[in-house]
Amino acid sequence: MNTTIYYFSATGNSLMVAKDLSEQLTDSKIVQISKKNMSISKDTKSDKIGFVFPVYNFGIPVMVKNFIENLQLSKHTYIFTIATCGGMIGAALDQMKKILNKKGIKLAASFSVFMPGSDQLMFQTVSEEEQNKLFKNEKEQVYTIASAIKNGQYVEYKTNAIMSPVYNLLYTATFRPKAMGKNFWTDEKCIGCGLCSKVCPASNIVMYEGKPKWDNQCESCLACMQWCPQKSIQYKKATVKKGRYHHPDIKVNDLIQKS
Ligand SMILES: Cc1cc2nc3c(=O)[nH]c(=O)nc-3n(C[C@H](O)[C@H](O)[C@H](O)COP(=O)(O)O)c2cc1C
Structure with missing residues (x-):
């Protein structure tokens, strides 16, 4: 079973999650989502594919959305996604589910991992003590996530029918x-x-x-x-x-x- 983990990361939070996960999955590799890698247009060979990315303004980074929309995937691949966030996941996993659904692909498992917030446009950085707590928690969570992925487990992401439209609205209205x-x-x-x-x-x-x-x-x-x-x-x-x-x-x- 080979796994490819595509990640988008700025401060290294999502990269840390991708690396930790990759270490626990046999025969896996990590691939950056970036301008230079936007030409990757097909992955029908990996048995399992994951997307790890940060939440921005309650939703997903534009480059991640474009990358996935452009990527040809197989219906038989086990697809999982992990959103790292500073405290509010918003509509990110919901948006991911929709992007894949539009391509006729079912999202098998979704997870979120809380990390130190990187939005210093809005918030102050968290203390070192708080960071260390989050890092410890990240290792434990990734361990659990890895075991779910190894077992090919389905982890349904339940859309919050009331809040999801609100988060989507906030994302559309504020993310420019x-x-x-x-x-x-x-x-x-x-x-x-x-x-x-x-x-x-x-x-x-x-x-x-x-x-x-x-x-x-x-x-x-x-x-x-x-x-x-x-x-x-x-x-x-x-x-x-x-x-x-x-x-x-x-x-x-x-x-x-x-x-
Ligand atoms: C512009 C911006 C907007 C963000 N918006 C959210 C948000 O809506 N909810 C949240 O929980 N975290 C938010 N964050 C925090 C990041 O999602 C979080 O720190 C993430 O782990 C960063 O990962 P990375 O460094 O790998 O890119 C935001 C960060 C930035 C820079």
Whole structure:
């Protein structure tokens, strides 16, 4: 039984889940969802396929949606999905189920894993103590998830008929990632190292005259801001007084797109 785990990750939370899961499943590999990998258009060979991704504004990242819509899958493959989130899963798993249903594919199992929140546009970072609790919990949860996947278990995701439309509405009304690029700026601490450009999964940042310049393909993931070694990247005024977060056991090189 071979398993392919496709992941989208900015701070490393989802990558950690994908890696931990892969370690527990025999004959499995992890594949990044990123601009350079959008050309992957078929996977009818894997026996099991998983998608691991973060929740953004109660829904799923645009790149993950586009990737799955573009991916040819077999009806006989066991498909599972894991959403990592900072506390509110919203309509993410519901949206995933619908995207697959439209392709005539049944989602076999859905899970959510709580991780430190990466939305520093809205919230402050969580304390180190809280992070450690979440990391411990993640390992335990992934262990349970792995055993369900090994057994080919069906884990039905039940749509909340009342809340789901509300979350979908909030997602549609508030999630405008492509328009975000113009709101990033760097303060005087920027040394022009270019790491932000390298870690962007959407290849949306170019270095111009030694400084980053954001285009209009932002995914809203905040990898640029979270990994900036100088903490010099800001989004409007929203992030000036906020901390920065990335998973301590993930190296930035693991997130940089490989061609
Ligand atoms: C723009 C943005 C919006 C987010 N919205 C939500 C949300 O609606 N609900 C939630 O629980 N977490 C939300 N989060 C937190 C992330 O889903 C969570 O921290 C996730 O584990 C990040 O994974 P990654 O670092 O692998 O991308 C948001 C994060 C960002 C950057």
